Structure formats: C-alpha cells, structure tokens
Amino acid sequence: xxxxxxxxxxxxxxxxxxxxxxxxxxxxxxxxxxxxxxxxxxxxxxxxxxxxxxxxxxxxxxxxxxxxxxxxxxxxxxxxxxxxxxxxxxxxxxxxxxxxxxxxxxxxxxxxxxxxxxxxxxxxxxxxxxxxxxxxxxxxxxxxxxxxxxxxxxxxxxxxxxxxxxxxxxxxxxxxxxxxxxxxxxxxxxxxxxxxxxxxxxxxxxxxxxxxxxxxxxxxxxxxxxxxxxxxxxxxxxxxxxxxxxxxxxxxxxxxxx
Amino acid sequence: xxxxxxxxxxxxxxxxxxxxxxxxxxxxxxxxxxxxxxxxxxxxxxxxxxxxxxxxxxxxxxxxxxxxxxxxxxxxxxxxxxxxxxxxxxxxxxxxxxxxxxxxxxxxxxxxxxxxxxxxxxxxxxxxxxxxxxxxxxxxxxxxxxxxxxxxxxxxxxxxxxxxxxxxxxxxxxxxxxxxxxxxxxxxxxxxxxxxxxxxxxxxxxxxxxxxxxxxxxxxxxxxxxxxxxxxxxxxxxxxxxxxxxxxxxxxxxxxxxxxxxxxxxxxxxxxxxxxxxxxxxxxxxxxxxxxxxxxxxxxxxxxxxxxxxxxxxxxxxxxxxxxxxxxxxxxxxxxxxxxxxxxxxxxxxxxxxxxxxxxxxxxxxxxxxxxxxxxxxxxxxxxxxxxxxxxxxxxxxxxxxxxxxxxxxxxxxxxxxxxxxxxxxxxxxxxxxxxxxxxxxxxxxxxxxxxxxxxxxxxxxxxxxxxxxxxxxxxxxxxxxxxxxxxx
Numbered sequence: 001x002x003x004x005x006x007x008x009x010x011x012x013x014x015x016x017x018x019x020x021x022x023x024x025x026x027x028x029x030x031x032x033x034x035x036x037x038x039x040x041x042x043x044x045x046x047x048x049x050x051x052x053x054x055x056x057x058x059x060x061x062x063x064x065x066x067x068x069x070x071x072x073x074x075x076x077x078x079x080x081x082x083x084x085x086x087x088x089x090x091x092x093x094x095x096x097x098x099x100x101x102x103x104x105x106x107x108x109x110x111x112x113x114x115x116x117x118x119x120x121x122x123x124x125x126x127x128x129x130x131x132x133x134x135x136x137x138x139x140x141x142x143x144x145x146x147x148x149x150x151x152x153x154x155x156x157x158x159x160x161x162x163x164x165x166x167x168x169x170x171x172x173x174x175x176x177x178x179x180x181x182x183x184x185x186x187x188x189x190x191x192x193x194x195x196x197x198x199x200x201x202x203x204x205x206x207x208x209x210x211x212x213x214x215x216x217x218x219x220x221x222x223x224x225x226x227x228x229x230x231x232x233x234x235x236x237x238x239x240x241x242x243x244x245x246x247x248x249x250x251x252x253x254x255x256x257x258x
Numbered sequence: 259x260x261x262x263x264x265x266x267x268x269x270x271x272x273x274x275x276x277x278x279x280x281x282x283x284x285x286x287x288x289x290x291x292x293x294x295x296x297x298x299x300x301x302x303x304x305x306x307x308x309x310x311x312x313x314x315x316x317x318x319x320x321x322x323x324x325x326x327x328x329x330x331x332x333x334x335x336x337x338x339x340x341x342x343x344x345x346x347x348x349x350x351x352x353x354x355x356x357x358x359x360x361x362x363x364x365x366x367x368x369x370x371x372x373x374x375x376x377x378x379x380x381x382x383x384x385x386x387x388x389x390x391x392x393x394x395x396x397x398x399x400x401x402x403x404x405x406x407x408x409x410x411x412x413x414x415x416x417x418x419x420x421x422x423x424x425x426x427x428x429x430x431x432x433x434x435x436x437x438x439x440x441x442x443x444x445x446x447x448x449x450x451x452x453x454x455x456x457x458x459x460x461x462x463x464x465x466x467x468x469x470x471x472x473x474x475x476x477x478x479x480x481x482x483x484x485x486x487x488x489x490x491x492x493x494x495x496x497x498x499x500x501x502x503x504x505x506x507x508x509x510x511x512x513x514x515x516x517x518x519x520x521x522x523x524x525x526x527x528x529x530x531x532x533x534x535x536x537x538x539x540x541x542x543x544x545x546x547x548x549x550x551x552x553x554x555x556x557x558x559x560x561x562x563x564x565x566x567x568x569x570x571x572x573x574x575x576x577x578x579x580x581x582x583x584x585x586x587x588x589x590x591x592x593x594x595x596x597x598x599x600x601x602x603x604x605x606x607x608x609x610x611x612x613x614x615x616x617x618x619x620x621x622x623x624x625x626x627x628x629x630x631x632x633x634x635x636x637x638x639x640x641x642x643x644x645x646x647x648x649x650x651x652x653x654x655x656x657x658x659x660x661x662x663x664x665x666x667x668x669x670x671x672x673x674x675x676x677x678x679x680x681x682x683x684x685x686x687x688x689x690x691x692x693x694x695x696x697x698x699x700x701x702x703x704x705x706x707x708x709x710x711x712x713x714x715x716x717x718x719x720x721x722x723x724x725x726x727x728x729x730x731x732x733x734x735x736x737x738x739x740x741x742x743x744x745x746x747x
Contacts (some may be wrong), residue, residue: 063345066644085652103645106744107663116659117649149744169649 016075017042017173017204018063023072025058032058033069034228040173044207047215047236051227051251056208059225060175063206064095077172080127091243093121096166100178102158110137110161112174114168122169129168136164140194156187160194167198174198176207210255224248259642311495327714330355337708343423344476359720366702368720371538371693377530379424381541383432386415388548390436391457394443394450396734400741401444408443412436458552465537465545467529469522475514479506534612538693540723546612547681550619554680555673557620558627559666563657565632576628583625589689591618596690615687623680630676633671635661667742674735678728695720 016039023036032055041044046158048056061067062074065081065088074081076091105113114133118124124132137143138161142153150158159179166174176195180188192214199205199218209215215222215236222239224232224247232239232248279713300310335341341357349355353412361368370378389411397404416433424432443450483506490498522528539543564576583591595614603609639660646656666673685694693699700716703709 005745026670038687044690064648066647089650089652092648095648097645099645099648101639103639103641105642105645105660107742117651120655120659123649153742162282165649 005237008011016040017040017077018073018206019073020063021073021187023059023062023074025055025062025067025069025106032228033062036072036228036230038167038223038230040204040206042172043202043204044221045199045203045219045222047208047211047219048208048223048225049210049215049251050231051064054225055228056225057159057177058163060177060206061207063173064092064097066097089121093117093169094172096169096171096174098159098162098166098174098176098179100181102150102155102182104158104162104164106150107149110142110153113161114165117165132170133164133168136167137161139167140164141190141196143216155183155189156190159183159187159191163191163194163198173204173206176205176209177224178208180209180211212240212256224251226251311576313475327354327356331358332356333358335359336363338711339708355710357715360703360709360715364709365719366718367703368539368695368699368723369429370541370643371699372536373532373538373541374530374536376423377421377532378418379432380464380467380529380532382415382418382422384461385544386411386436387439387460387464390439390443391454394454394655396738398447403737404443408440412440449525458549463529463539465532465536467531469518470527470529471518471521472514474521475518476510479509479514482506482509532575534610537612539695539699542612542687542692543681543684543695544727546616546619546687549616550623550680550684551618551677553616553624554627554676557624558631558676559662561624561628562631562635565628580625580628583621584629588619588622589686591622591688593687594618611690615690615692619680619684622683623676626676626679627673630669630672631665633672634665634667637668638664667739670735670739670742674731678731681728681731681745682724695723 010073018038019202020036020038023033023038024031025033036059038059048059050056051223058067062069062081063076069081077094079087079091081091081095104110105116108116111126111130111133115129116128118129118132122129134143134146137146140163142157142160142164145153145157145161150161153161163179179195180191182192183191188211192211195205195207196218207214207219211214219236220231221232222236223240224243224245226247232243232245234244239248240252243252301307304731330345330353332344332355335344335357336359338357338360341355341359345355345357366375366378370381373381393404393407393411396744398408405525412433415436416429419432420429439450439453442453456477459477463470463473482710483502486505487498490501494501559578561580563574565580565670567573567576595618596611599609599614642660642664643656646660651659685696688697693702696717700720703716704712707738
C-alpha cells in the first residue's frame with residue numbers, strides 16, 4: 001500500500017466536501033461535542049481516533065444528521081444541515097454510512113439491500129439498480145452471495161455488503177463508524193482491504209477506527225479526540241511518530257503497547 | 259507452526275501435536291429411540307412418574323365421561339323426547355347420549371340464521387371468493403400452497419352450492435367466475451390484487467343484495483380519492499391527501515346516489531335484497547369477524563406508528579384512543595353502537611346495525627392490535643431505523659420498506675391472537691339483539707317445542723366450527739412464521 005501523503009489541512013479556497021464550524025452538542029446536560037471546527041477537502045481521507053466516549057462517533061453521526069446538533073454549522077457538499085427535512089434527505093442520499101453492526105436489512109436479500117435506496121430514493125429503474133448493485137458487489141468481492149440473506153453471511157461479508165449498499169447510492173462522501181470493531185480478527189483484513197481499495201479510487205472518507213495500521217496506510221490526516229474536543233490532528237506520520245499532546249501519547253501507548 | 263512449537267515447548271512435558279483428526283461416531287444405543295424418550299419425558303424422576311399417572315387418570319376420566327355420550331348419540335329423531343326414548347331403549351334407563359338429530363334438522367340456522375333458504379348460495383359464494391381474494395396475498399411466494407387453497411376453495415364452493423340446490427346455470431356461472439379469477443391470480447398477480455381490492459364490495463353485494471351499482475359507486479369514491487392523491491400527492495403531500503378525502507366524501511354524499519340509480523335504470527344488476535335482521539349464525543359472525551380483521555390491521559398499524567410519533571399531538575391522540583378503548587369492555591362499545599349512536603345521528607337516518615357493530619369491533623380490536631404492533635416496532639434494533647435514515651429513505655418509505663415488514667413479522671403471533679380473540683368476541687353481538695350462533699341461535703332453536711332441553715349439542719357444534727376456523731388461523735400464522743424466517747439459525 002503506497003499512498004501519497006498530501007498536506008494535512010486543505011488550503012483555504014480549495015473546495016470543501018464538509019465544513020463544520022463551532023459545532024456543539026449535548027445529550028441532556030452532558031456536553032458531548034465542544035466547539036468542533038473541521039474542514040474536509042474533496043478526496044480527503046480522515047481517520048478519527050480517541051478513547052471511548054470521546055464523541056468521535058457522535059461527530060460523524062452529526063454529518064448525516066443521525067444526531068441533531070444544538071449549535072454551530074454543518075455544511076455538507078454545499079447543503080447546510082438544519083431542521084429542513086428536504087436538506088436532510090438530500091445530504092443523506094449523498095453521504096454513505098457504514099455502521100459498526102452492519103445494520104443490513106435482514107428481511108431482504110443482499111441484492112435487495114443494495115437496490116432498495118437507489119430504486120426508492122433515486123428512482124432508478126430496477127434493472128439498472130440491479131446492474132449497479134452487482135457491479136459494487138463484485139467490487140467488494142461477493143457477487144455470488146447476491147441472492148442470499150444477510151443472516152447467511154459471515155460478519156466480514158456482511159460488512160462488505162454494507163459498504164456496497166452505501167456505494168450503490170453513488171455517494172460523494174463515505175462515513176465509517178468503527179467498521180471493524182464487531183468483527184473477528186480473521187475478518188478485519190477483508191473489510192480493511194475493501195476500504196483501502198475505495199480510498200485508492202479517491203473517495204472522500206471519514207473513518208472512526210482503532211485500526212492504526214489502516215490509518216497509517218490510508219489517511220491523509222489523523223484526528224485525535226478526547227472529551228468532545230479535537231485534541232490533536234496531523235499527518236499519520238507525524239501523529240504516530242511525534243505526538244505532541246500528553247493525552248495523545250498516553251492513548252497511543254495504550255493501544256500500540258502490546 | 260512446528261518450528262515455534264519445537265522452539266518454545268519441545269523440551270517441556272506440555273508438548274503435544276495431534277497427528278490425525280477424530281471422525282464423528284454415532285451415540286450409544288441407549289441414548290436413542292422410544293426408550294430414551296419415555297425415560298426422559300415421562301419417568302425421569304419420582305415427581306415426573308407421579309405426574310404421568312395423574313395425567314393418565316385425567317385422560318381416563320374425560321374419555322370415560324365424554325366417550326359414552328358421543329357413542330350413544332342419536333342422529334335420526336324428530337325431537338329431544340324421541341332422542342331420549344331411543345337412548346333409553348338402546349342403552350338402558352339412565353344412559354346419557356348426544357342428540358345430534360338436532361343438528362340434522364337445524365344445522366342451517368346455526369350457519370345461516372334467518373337468511374332466505376333459496377339464497378344460501380350467496381353467502382357460500384362470498385365465503386369461497388374470500389379465499390380467492392386472500393390467496394395472492396396470503397400465499398404470495400408459495401405457488402403450491404396457493405394452488406391447493408384455490409383448488410379447494412373452488413371445489414368446495416361449487417360442491418356446497420350444488421348440495422344447497424343451486425341450479426346448473428348458476429353453478430356454471432360460479433365456476434366460470436372462480437376459475438377465471440384463479441387464472442388471473444396465477445398469470446397476472448398484480449392485476450389479481452385489484453380484484454382482491456374489489457372483493458369487499460362484491461361480498462357486500464352478495465350478502466345484502468340490492469343493486470350492484472350502489473357498491474360500485476362506493477368503490478368509485480375510493481378510486482376517485484386515490485386518483486386525486488396520485489395526481490397531486492407528489493407535489494402537495496398532506497394537502498393532497500386532504501383533498502383526496504374531500505373529493506371522495508363529496509362523491510359519496512352528493513353524486514354516487516343519483517349516478518347509481520341512473521345506472522340501475524339503464525342496466526339493472528340486482529340481487530334480491532336481504533335485510534340485516536335476517537343475518538344470523540355463522541354468516542353474521544364471519545361477516546363481522548372478517549370485516550373487523552381486515553379493517554383493524556391497517557388501523558392498528560397507523561395507531562402504533564402514531565403512538566411512537568415524535569409529534570406530541572398525534573402521540574397524545576393515539577395514546578388516549580388506545581387506552582380509552584382498552585379500558586372499556588367490548589359490550590359497552592356494542593351498547594354504544596346500538597343505542598347511543600342513534601342520539602347523535604340526525605333523526606330519520608337508518609344506520610345499519612351490523613355496520614355499527616363492525617365499526618365498534620374494529621375500533622376495539624385495533625387498539626389491541628396497535629399495542630401488539632408497537633411491541634414489534636420496539637423490538638427492532640435502532641440500527642435498522644438508522645440504516646434506513648442514512649440511505650436517505652424518508653419516514654414513510656422507511657416504515658413501509660424496512661420497519662413494518664420486520665415489525666409485523668415479529669408481531670405475527672400477537673396479531674393472529676388478536677384476530678382469533680376478536681373473531682370469538684363476535685358472539686357478544688347477542689347483547690345488541692343480533693343472532694350470534696352460540697347464544698341467540700341456540701336459544702331460538704331451544705325455544706321450539708321439539709328441541710327444548712338441548713343444551714350440550716348446540717355448544718359442541720358451534721364450538722367445533724369456531725375451533726376449526728380459529729385453529730386454521732393459528733396454523734396459518736405458524737406457516738407464515740416459518741415461511742418468513744430469514745435468520746437461518
């Protein structure tokens with residue numbers, strides 16, 4: 001795996017895929033996200049790391065409005081997320097999401113999982129949607145499972161289907177919420193390989209993960225969060241070799257220590 | 259591997275490498291077959307042995323009581339007195355026996371109430387067509403089961419109609435209609451669903467008779483409303499829905515009457531009218547039961563969704579409705595239907611009593627249905643909702659395509675229990691003066707001089723028919739659960 005490392009933060013004026021400014025969110029009285037500022041460039045790949053409860057999942061779930069934010073601005077692909085349902089649906093159909101627990105629809109076949117949203121949201125004819133689905137299922141290397149149900153597949157296969165399902169909507173941005181955390185070690189690699197391939201195609205990616213090898217291989221930028229704040233961000237090389245904050249050093253020593 | 263082994267563990271006493279894998283072997287003989295079953299299930303310990311003998315004792319008692327009553331039964335007699343005499347002569351004084359001769363004479367009243375005898379074919383046909391209307395929905399993805407059901411429905415409807423004395427021409431027409439419909443189901447399933455939607459109107463026409471145009475115009479109102487929704491729904495959303503309702507209501511109130519009578523003048527499609535007070539027995543129970551089942555499921559779904567809604571007004575309305583209806587006995591609602599509604603309706607309006615009862619039974623069942631379905635909705639993992647949202651499906655599409663198919667599947671046992679309970683509750687209509695098969699019909703028959711004192715026989719007969727119908731529903735629900743099983747665990 002070789003990827004060219006670009007500059008950490010996109011230059012001003014470069015077209016941004018996501019702009020987050022002064023984002024704050026509370027669960028009840030608990031302040032989960034505190035003054036988050038983040039600009040994601042087109043084609044940029046960001047890995048978000050941090051201890052559990054640091055708000056990293058909440059942050060990417062705010063980007064497609066699975067979580068509502070209380071103050072600040074989130075602009076995705078030129079559309080600001082407000083209470084306007086039309087804008088929310090527009091952003092959601094442009095942003096693909098992959099969950100920790102796959103969340104495939106168990107009552108539908110793999111193929112139907114992949115064609116549901118294209119047919120009902122994008123209004124693509126069924127045949128065309130099926131062709132697209134088969135294309136992406138081939139890309140994640142499980143076209144032969146198309147007519148099975150999710151319950152018949154292994155965890156790694158299910159997660160690859162989930163990636164294919166998101167790609168079938170032809171999203172401009174992909175969000176990954178700990179995509180390998182629920183998988184057996186043997187299956188993590190097949191999912192990471194799929195994600196690396198996706199990265200090579202130039203997809204804009206935000207990925208919450210503990211896979212530091214993946215971060216080093218793929219990310220342009222690593223963001224470290226703690227207590228709802230961005231504590232440190234840098235290129236993977238600098239982040240891992242030369243962490244600046246004490247909190248980051250502690251975190252890295254704990255996850256890389258054994 | 260072997261290298262690491264030799265490096266780290268070779269000199270120690272833990273070193274071990276398996277050379278061959280063991281093949282699986284059959285279990286010991288004492289662990290299989292009938293002996294194992296008996297030992298494990300009936301005689302596994304002192305308590306179980308005792309329970310086994312108590313159980314056998316109870317079976318002996320029941321068989322010893324019911325057995326003679328059934329085996330001493332009399333089928334050929336003209337009255338209860340004659341029955342008793344025959345039993346006493348054959349089995350000696352003091353012997354008990356069932357007098358099923360009652361059923362031989364009066365079975366038709368249990369089934370059809372006071373429905374005109376020469377028109378019995380109409381409810382029979384309506385009941386047969388019910389299965390044709392349901393088959394493409396209930397047996398959508400199993401051609402074999404569907405064909406068996408269709409074949410049985412057609413054959414039995416024709417056979418029963420013939421036995422009830424339908425003429426050759428009528429039988430031919432019925433056969434043509436049903437075979438044509440079955441052909442449509444097997445070749446053009448989408449179109450046959452339209453026929454299924456038209457079924458309720460056809461059934462109402464067959465049961466109550468009169469001019470077909472009345473029912474046709476009622477249906478036209480729905481088509482009109484749907485047309486308005488199709489035309490404007492995409493652009494105006496809820497406003498278009500309101501418009502559709504207004505258009506349909508205007509049609510029903512203002513135009514459908516004159517148009518129907520105009521058309522009836524041109525092409526009179528009439529069946530002899532049968533009034534609601536001639537309904538009784540199972541014709542009444544099944545009419546109310548089927549209508550209540552068909553209406554309470556969609557209403558229950560809407561109430562369940564409303565109760566989980568984020569909009570406080572809708573949620574409060576749903577909770578109030580559900581809790582109020584569940585907190586009141588069904589009989590109270592039936593009394594409201596028969597008495598109170600008259601006060602609220604403008605004087606002179608004649609609002610059919612069966613229709614009123616159907617409305618109340620539907621409301622009652624839908625409150626329970628809503629709670630059953632809410633359980634199914636709550637059982638779905640949050641991730642399913644999130645995945646649907648993340649793909650950009652809007653609320654209604656997410657509900658229809660992702661949430662409800664799974665939630666309803668989970669709720670099948672509860673839904674069918676509610677159906678079965680409601681169907682049996684239709685016997686309560688006796689309290690508002692309708693002739694249910696269990697109490698009102700049995701009382702009516704007992705009121706005649708010949709069958710005075712026949713208590714057990716009607717209950718056994720009516721109970722058996724209820725059991726067959728309810729057991730059928732229960733078996734179908736189990737079949738459906740197996741059929742929809744997708745987790746393959």
